[in-house]
Amino acid sequence: xxxxxxxxxxxxxxxxxxxxxxxxxxxxxxxxxxxxxxxxxxxxxxxxxxxxxxxxxxxxxxxxxxxxxxxxxxxxxxxxxxxxxxxxxxxxxxxxxxxxxxxxxxxxxxxxxxxxxxxxxxxxxxxxxxxxxxxxxxxxxxxxxxxxxxxxxxxxxxxxxxxxxxxxxxxxxxxxxxxxxxxxxxxxxxxxxxxxxxxxxxxxxxxxxxxxxxxxxxxxxxxxxxxxxxxxxxxxxxxxxxxxxxxxxxxxxxxxxxxxxxxxxxxxxxxxxxxxxxxxxxxxxxxxxxxxxxxxxxxxxxxxxxxxxxxxxxxxxxxxxxxxxxxxxxxxxxxxxxxxxxxxxxxxxxxxxxxxxxxxxxxxxxxxxxxxxxxxx
Numbered sequence: 289x290x291x292x293x294x295x296x297x298x299x300x301x302x303x304x305x306x307x308x309x310x311x312x313x314x315x316x317x318x319x320x321x322x323x324x325x326x327x328x329x330x331x332x333x334x335x336x337x338x339x340x341x342x343x344x345x346x347x348x349x350x351x352x353x354x355x356x357x358x359x360x361x362x363x364x365x366x367x368x369x370x371x372x373x374x375x376x377x378x379x380x381x382x383x384x385x386x387x388x389x390x391x392x393x394x395x396x397x398x399x400x401x402x403x404x405x406x407x408x409x410x411x412x413x414x415x416x417x418x419x420x421x422x423x424x425x426x427x428x429x430x431x432x433x434x435x436x437x438x439x440x441x442x443x444x445x446x447x448x449x450x451x452x453x454x455x456x457x458x459x460x461x462x463x464x465x466x467x468x469x470x471x472x473x474x475x476x477x478x479x480x481x482x483x484x485x486x487x488x489x490x491x492x493x494x495x496x497x498x499x500x501x502x503x504x505x506x507x508x509x510x511x512x513x514x515x516x517x518x519x520x521x522x523x524x525x526x527x528x529x530x531x532x533x534x535x536x537x538x539x540x541x542x543x544x545x546x547x548x549x550x551x552x553x554x555x556x557x558x559x560x561x562x563x564x565x566x567x568x569x570x571x572x573x574x575x576x577x578x579x580x581x582x583x584x585x586x587x588x589x590x591x592x593x594x595x596x597x598x599x600x601x602x603x604x605x606x607x608x609x610x611x612x613x614x615x616x617x618x619x620x621x622x623x624x625x626x627x628x629x630x631x632x633x634x635x636x637x638x639x640x641x642x643x644x645x646x647x648x649x650x651x652x653x654x655x656x657x658x659x660x661x662x663x664x665x
Contacts, residue, residue, distance in 0.1 A: 292364060292427055294420040296320070301367045306381075309373050310335060310349045313365050313386030322363035322388040323351075330355025331386070338592045338661075339376055343623040344411035347373075347381035348588065351388070359390045368423065370415065382415035385427075436531035437466055437502035438564070440614030443556040446509040452482060452519055455506045456492055459524035462504045468526040473497030477524065487548035488520030489539070493527060501531045505559060507552065520552050523563075535563045557614045557637060565606070565616055573641040576649040577610070578656045579633065586630035588622075590660035595622045597655045603642025605652075610635040 298316065303309040314328035330351030334340065341347045351358070365386045372380040410426055417423050442462060449455050460474040473494045482492035488511055503525045511520040523539065525532045542548050542562065550567075551559055561567050582590050598605050598619040605619035611634040617624040619638065630636065636656075640648050 292366070292424050294424055296363070296365050297420040297423055298365070298367045299418060299420055299423065301369050302371065303367075303369060303373055306335070306373055306375055307332060309347075309367065309369065309381070309384050310386075313349060313367055313384055316365040316367070317363065317386050317388050320363055320365060322359065322361050322365075324358040324360065327351050327355055327358040327388065330358065338589050339379075340588060341375045341377075341379045341381060341622075342588075342626070343379075343621050345372070345380060345382040345415050346385065346411060346623070347375050347383075348385045348387055350386070350588075356390055359388045362389045364388070366423065366427065368415065368417075383411075436534075437468055437500065438504070438535065438560070440556040440560055440610075442466070442502070442504040443559050443614075444504075444506045445556055445559075447506050449506070449508045450510075450512045452490065452514050452522065453478060455490075455508065455519070455522040456482065456524070458506050459492065459504045459522060463502055463524065463526050466502060468498070468500045468502035468528075469494075470497040470499055473526065482522060482524075484517055485539070485543055487543060487546070488518045488552065489543065489548050490519060490522045491536075491539075492522060492524045498526045498528050500526060501528045502526045503532055503535050503563070505563075507559075511552075538563050538565070557608050557610055557616075560614045561606070561608065561616045561639075567616075567639075573639050574645045574649055575637060575639045576653060577635055577637045578653055579635055580630050580656065581632065582659060582662050583632055585632050585634065586626060586628065586660075588626060590662055591622055591626045593660040594652070594655060595620060595625055597651050598648065600651070601640075601642075601644035601648035603640050603644045603648050605638060605640045605645075605648060608637040608639070610637055 303312055310331050311328055314331050317323045318325050331349050334352045335349060340349045367384045369382055369384065372382050375381045414423055414426055444458065447458065456478045460477045463469045464474055473496050476494040476496040477492050482490040485491055503523060505521060505523050507521045511518055542550065551562055554562060580586060606616040607619045607625055607628065608614060608616045609628040609630050612629050617628055619625065638649055638652055
């Protein structure tokens with residue numbers, strides 16, 4: 289994790305345009321002892337190659353690979369432009385984060401930044417705050433709400449079980465393992481019958497021992513009946529704030545539409561998507577999976593190349609890192625794509641719906657196969 293001090297933050301800055309802003313950032317990196325003076329040329333050249341605008345009013349200018357030898361120490365300089373800087377293609381940057389990094393150190397830094405900045409509310413606060421300490425805390429993730437824990441690691445399919453109590457114990461144990469609940473939650477949950485929501489779906493929770501917000505799912509390999517009621521899936525939630533309500537709302541929509549069987553047929557990534565986002569009917573969507581071969585995964589440059597391909601087509605596309613959290617991301621958002629933390633060898637699932645869906649998936653596959661502008665590693 290990178291470190292950021294208030295001395296690295298410049299509030300209320302003004303610049304005559306994108307190049308002026310980049311020169312200001314480069315000068316600050318030079319003054320901080322992070323780079324040699326000539327590094328600015330690499331930053332300007334990088335911007336000509338690929339825009340470093342991430343989205344949500346954030347830009348991250350950095351040098352080219354040819355100028356890495358001018359980096360003396362890894363570091364960042366943050367400039368806030370309350371009036372905004374035109375960054376091209378109608379995009380306005382309010383926060384510009386200049387990055388100096390040797391080797392691949394910047395990849396971890398980028399992943400942390402994009403994880404923090406993918407929250408629209410945080411991005412707005414960054415643009416408006418008048419406190420360097422608040423801006424620093426926001427970037428470091430110190431002021432974020434406790435993260436809602438729900439990803440593919442918390443979804444167990446094909447469970448060997450023929451009783452609700454077994455599913456309850458498995459779910460409760462999973463929540464306790466990640467620190468979302470304590471022993472009081474576990475003992476309470478496994479001694480009370482879950483709520484039957486219908487269509488084979490059950491819900492369990494407890495008022496006892498909730499330490500954080502999380503959700504977990506167990507789906508038996510074979511549906512069974514208990515006291516004459518069908519059991520096909522159990523969702524257990526730990527509730528410390530309002531975040532689990534989003535999952536319950538998506539589940540409620542599926543039940544009301546008599547579409548719960550979608551949860552019973554999907555793989556883990558599919559179950560996660562159905563409970564955290566709008567997912568079109570399978571008959572209306574196309575999917576494809578590709579392996580990323582880029583040596584450094586999907587950092588800013590290949591990420592931009594991928595998003596640019598997606599934007600050429602008239603369809604909705606989500607991207608899921610099957611080797612990551614399993615949560616789908618909007619394929620048109622560079623920030624959210626980079627935040628997936630895609631490394632070399634990771635498998636990505638693309639789901640497309642719309643008139644250009646088939647053509648889009650074909651073009652995506654070709655772009656990934658050719659290395660997204662970097663060549664195949």
